Amino acid sequence: MKALVLSSGGLDSTTCLALAVQRFGAAEVLALSVFYGQKHQKELQSAKAVAAYYGVAQQTLDLSAVFETSDCSLLQGRAAVPHESYAKQQQAAPNQPVSTYVPFRNGLFIAAAASAAEAARCSYIYYGAHLDDAAGNAYPDCSAAFYRAMNEAIKEGTGGHLKLVAPFIETDKAGVVKQGISLGVPYELTWSCYEGGDKPCGQCGTCRDRLRAFAVNGIKDPLQYEEEHI
């Protein structure tokens, strides 16, 4: 294997997977997904569907025990996910992570990916964080500064064997969709919504971001939403 891709089943990581498959070929790519105690399984189902579409190996890790004491609203048994944009949530509590921030989740996922990638003799980890994720410190573990430090930690901690690649770290979500469309990414198979309904809710922070990213590109999101939003 050449590359391990952190694959959540969402829009960004699926576009990331498409880039890795384009560069290395499906036989050299391993898609890694993580169950971290999230309220629903929709995104993991999407991650499997996407891996099957591209014909890449897929592995799901259960790291939910790490977050047992967290009060993050994405986790089972916690408060409801806010139906507001990130910007509005941040106005209410400036410079604080939003309630959907899973503590150091990307740090943990990338470290687990590095261990799994070393074991599978991969040379690269692909990771789909983009510019909007980190905006206003909503998700500090998505920032470019975090990515650079984590890449350095992986380089040092593996004796230079492994490199972290974040192709969208300087790109906004609309730019990710633009690349994905040109790569033919099957966005109808992906899932972004924080809720686990039959259709995405169209109201939570991540649905709003996704809808805007398609709208900016003048394209209709192929997913059917709970109500019609665009």
Next chain:
Amino acid sequence: MKALVLSSGGLDSTTCLALAVQRFGAAEVLALSVFYGQKHQKELQSAKAVAAYYGVAQQTLDLSAVFETSDCSLLQGRAAVPHESYAKQQQAAPNQPVSTYVPFRNGLFIAAAASAAEAARCSYIYYGAHLDDAAGNAYPDCSAAFYRAMNEAIKEGTGGHLKLVAPFIETDKAGVVKQGISLGVPYELTWSCYEGGDKPCGQCGTCRDRLRAFAVNGIKDPLQYEEEHI
């Protein structure tokens, strides 16, 4: 909670725990241990005994799924652990990690510690890596360069909430023992040996290092070894 201590039940992390308890008091310290698929449970038993001795909260995480495809000799069902010093193993394969290197283990453990520490509202993670661990690239994820990069990643990835403290990063193992003796660390409760026998083997890399660290201090290791080595 103020501090989370990564506690393996070994000599270094137990000395680290003693330092954290001295600084913050037992009520403010959480000891975190990890099962990663290792061949025996002796060190986890020691980690529990040490936490009970200090009266600190203790949690054990199972992260063994991450290493399922690794061929590291510390893991269940893999080749035997070499009965040679690290130096000899490194002569045979210069600049390669030794067979007891668990891929990016410290990176994974520190990242999991950061997630758990954020959830428990801790401000510090204590981590017992020391100067000898990294010597000759046997364990690249114990080096000072790795520690600095990982500390930066944690700072950036948590919005500055959390700091990684590695009190022995510039100290050799003999220096760790010296500090531990002055702190009254109960070394009779700790376990370092890679084998899971009734007594430590005295022959594997970590037994050899431990015996030397006590010998340099002119002190007898309180553990009884399989054969008499000092």
